[in-house]
Amino acid sequence: MTRVGDIAVTGLGLVTPAGVGVEENWRRVLSGRSCATPDEALRGMPVELSCRVPGFDPEQLLDGFPAWQLERFVQLALVAARMAVRDAGWDPKAWDGTRVGVVLGNSLGGAATFEQQHDALRERGPSKVSPLLVTRYMPNMAAGYLAIDLGVRGPGLVVATACASGATALTTARDLLRSGTCDIVLAGATESALTPTVMSGLAKMGALSKSHGAPEHASKPFDAERDGFVAAEGAGVLVLERTADATSRGATIRALLSGCGASSDAHHATAPHPEGQGIERAVRAALADAGVAAGDVDHVNAHGTATPMNDIIEGRMLHRVLGGAAAVTSTKGVTGHTLAAAGAIEAAYAVLAVQHGVMPPVANLKNPDPGLELDLISGEPREGRVDVALSTSLGFGGHNAALVFTTA
Template sequence: MAGGFPVAITGMGLVTAAGIGVEPNWDRVCSGISCARLDERSRDGEAHVICSVPDFDAGALLGGFAAWQTERFVQLAQVAAREALKDAGWNPHEWDGTRVGVVVGNSLGGANALERQQENLYQRGQTKVSPLLVPMFMVNMVAGYMAIDMKAQGPSQVVASACTSGTSAIGAGRDLLRSGRCDIVVVGGTESALSPLVMAGLMQMGALTKATEEPETASRPFDSSRDGFVAAEGAGMLVLERLTDARSRQAPVHAVVRGYGSATDAHHPTSLHPDGRGIETALRWALADAGIDPSQVDHVNAHGTSTQQNDLVEGTVLTRVLGSRPSVTSTKGVTGHALAAAGAIEAIYTALTLRHGCAPPTANLEHLDDALNLDVVAKTPRRAPMEVAVSTSLGFGGHNAALVLTRN
């Protein structure tokens, strides 16, 4: 296969609106049935459409300590990480923790905790503010708590680059393996910031869908009638090892990370460069890093947020770089947009697409935007042999990142 520095994905864990666990997630994204619902917590009575994790019981899944001392974005990550470790066949009580790293993407931390405690301060006074407030909302704490949980004593950090955070965490974890500093790196992304204040802010800036009458059709990537994204929560965690190490211990290899690229628009705080120069550069770097020719790409799991600008700019770049051959999907039609966690979640869906030879449909796509020349999978899953796939991510701040994965 191609060049670059091959890193094996030996374990995967998912906690999203599509379910808790990799198998329920795969079944749901392949169904094309949206997870969106109305959330009516806004103070002025205006409803928002969200995708939240169903039936998540932190006490049952993690134990009482985690349930009351950590915030939800940490809890989601820990559950996903434990699944990934089990999948990879690793027992933290048996490995050399000094050779294990943790890199997690997150942007908004414990926004819900901050809002709750700010209300306590205003209504009840300083003495009623929790002493756990700061560690509950700091973004770095998810990497810290994960390291504690899995006894990982190597480097641990959080990558905060908006909606590319999860993808960039995978790139950073791969670099730790390449450098020789670590032998195992647990990477991924997590986000749980569906708070009234955050939702109000996203709505006021025009990022969210206003299609509240039929929430299940609100997220419609690449559709001509798209009007904004559906905010979501979730976590996706992957265990990365050098491909040679994984094969030597006969570990399962779900897919291989062959290339990573990142670039910045340097254009506007929240709007993409109209020519998509950042995502084009990131994608070309990822392909070059992997030693993959654009003509070899079989599939793209696109960022595909369901906003007018993102889908048009991203779709145009995909055609410019890859042509119209690859099948394209956006799983955000089912899961919504999990912000900093999205890239990691979608990297796992991309690995599953390669493993199963099956591309999930883009939910709610009825009329492809006439300005796009893409082969977007819609209505039903598409089965086809696939060897090379790309996952793209774009974020506020002009951040862009791309991964190239191969089946083996």
């Protein structure tokens, strides 16, 4: 049953290692085949694996926009946003841009440009630093350029809660709609920071998988032999509207964003609370916001990074809160970990599960961690009605976010 506070998801745009486009993404995620490959740009680094967006040609995909001015994380976001707006049936030339907002998540901005220009400064002096350094590096430019491209004249925000940024962006967008500040919000997240410096830092932390010999098997969430995540890039954008507005214009509603929850661990810079107290608070808040009981949850797209600590803590929390009935996946086994973009991309996958009644498997799940009591989807996608789906996100700094999607 649709409630007054429910928000309609009317458009999706996905640009990820699983493909450029929603259909390509959904096929690949349902296949359970990992996107991880050796990365030539990381040759000689401590970890040489990544998940990059395949066949991404910004000059072609951003026809009419000077793609050369833009850092890759902005290019990804623009393509995903255009896709989402078309999917929602909107024409940016016809809408009232003052009533449209954009909220995107991002953490690392234009890391590649910063590294390149720092080298230029050290090696050739300040006269060789590009005048585009600042605008290519700043995280807020994802929202800024999206507004320029699509005529968005309402609030334009970029939020940074590390790997929870995408879910935080959707929560912020929901609030703009509920308050009446906007009638349409383009919400999601983007990240592209597969640079030698960033990857070396993640490797030094012990966060990355070292399965160099078999990259396609490196990302294995919830598996007993998991040893870290495979870093990835990508963007996901969702078009959100008040349900009554979407219905009145005859829009196709893919699913409803019915509940949001957020919390802070106040525990550690990188490690989640050992008992999962923070993410549990976020999940319980999202369920209460949605007006659904824990036992009503049919499906969970978990954060599931494939790191030893995250998966056991999150998995035990899910069992404690939901019991063992919900079918659980982590699509990071296919896409890798897109960092700030993960919460938005996985929210889109949760929406697709609700819409189509099919749930993706956990890639590379051969030997589930014996410490987990979860109904993990493995091998093949699982068909079944999904009335309520939960998506969870955790980020460095102790940021937690949870989203509940329901049938329209």
